[in-house]
Amino acid sequence: MKKQFLxxxxxxxxxxxxxxxxxxxxxMLIPGGNTVGIKLNTRGLVVTDFEEGSxxxxxxxxxxxxxxxxxxxxxxxxxxxxxxxxxxxxxxxxLRNGRQAEFCVTPKERQIGAYVRNSIAGIGTVxxxxxxxxxxxxxxxxxxxxxxxxxxxxxxxxxxxxSVVEVEKGKTxxxxxxxxxxxxxxxxxxxxxxxxxxxxxxxxxxxxxxPMPAAQAEEIxxxxxxxxxxxxxxxxxxxxxxxLKIYPHADETGRNxxxxxxxxxxxxxxGGIVQGMSGSPIIQNGKLIGAVTHVLVNDPxxxxxxxxxxxxxxxx
Numbered sequence: 159m160k161k162q163f164l165x166x167x168x169x170x171x172x173x174x175x176x177x178x179x180x181x182x183x184x185x186m187l188i189p190g191g192n193t194v195g196i197k198l199n200t201r202g203l204v205v206t207d208f209e210e211g212s213x214x215x216x217x218x219x220x221x222x223x224x225x226x227x228x229x230x231x232x233x234x235x236x237x238x239x240x241x242x243x244x245x246x247x248x249x250x251x252x253l254r255n256g257r258q259a260e261f262c263v264t265p266k267e268r269q270i271g272a273y274v275r276n277s278i279a280g281i282g283t284v285x286x287x288x289x290x291x292x293x294x295x296x297x298x299x300x301x302x303x304x305x306x307x308x309x310x311x312x313x314x315x316x317x318x319x320x321s322v323v324e325v326e327k328g329k330t331x332x333x334x335x336x337x338x339x340x341x342x343x344x345x346x347x348x349x350x351x352x353x354x355x356x357x358x359x360x361x362x363x364x365x366x367x368x369p370m371p372a373a374q375a376e377e378i379x380x381x382x383x384x385x386x387x388x389x390x391x392x393x394x395x396x397x398x399x400x401x402l403k404i405y406p407h408a409d410e411t412g413r414n415x416x417x418x419x420x421x422x423x424x425x426x427x428x429g430g431i432v433q434g435m436s437g438s439p440i441i442q443n444g445k446l447i448g449a450v451t452h453v454l455v456n457d458p459x460x461x462x463x464x465x466x467x468x469x470x471x472x473x474x
Contacts (some may be wrong), residue, residue, distance in 0.1 A: 235276055449463055
């Protein structure tokens with residue numbers, strides 16, 4: 159009986175050790191670095207501007223508001239919005255910075271005097287691909303309308319193939335930009351989530367590169383690192399950067415890392431960090447530690463990055 163008890167105890171201990179080891183094993187991800195065209199269909203209509211004498215603006219609406227309902231009925235297209243507006247007062251339900259509000263608008267000649275759109279498109283960089291789940295994360299920050307600080311609510315979206323055809327170099331006071339050509343026939347995957355720490359979805363075909371472990375925040379150090387970026391054509395290259403500071407508690411803003419571009423080739427090509435490079439994977443000591451997210455306007459050689467563990471948590 160005593161031997162049987164000892165065998166059972168050993169088996170339980172081994173099971174516990176295996177469980178702990180499995181839990182402690184780092185998540186293996188394939189780093190991206192390639193740019194993609196991103197198209198998001200919004201859950202509602204984003205207000206981009208107003209006509210002179212706009213009744214919507216007079217009622218208190220602002221650029222960046224997302225119109226979701228007219229008199230309680232959902233609207234997804236400009237056509238439906240136009241059909242819903244007559245000469246009587248209407249109640250517009252909108253999302254503003256993630257919160258819902260209602261405005262009573264008096265149309266003028268069956269118009270509310272607002273320019274709206276139901277989709278947003280741009281270029282960004284894929285941060286990682288999970289070969290087990292078939293999912294990806296990109297940007298490291300949300301897609302916002304230019305007049306809002308909150309990610310636009312998304313119904314669905316897609317990522318398509320892209321090629322960088324021109325670079326507007328970053329200068330002090332003026333952020334640079336990657337300009338891409340999209341291949342709308344080459345749909346790479348779907349976008350299912352747009353949140354403050356990135357966009358997330360599924361890829362239809364796996365990335366073929368070798369996976370590497372995702373680092374925990376406590377493993378990241380100041381000092382040398384590299385980023386993977388696509389700043390010409392479709393070629394992804396590795397560039398040297400230096401991590402200057404670490405902000406472990408900046409989870410809400412996603413600005414966990416302050417980094418500086420030190421690579422002469424990248425500085426020559428872009429002047430530093432430019433728009434479109436958001437999402438570029440950051441690698442240190444053989445591990446994926448985060449993604450580039452922002453550039454400092456007064457110094458384009460510097461910018462911020464987010465911990466990869468914060469992106470992975472946001473993707474859930």
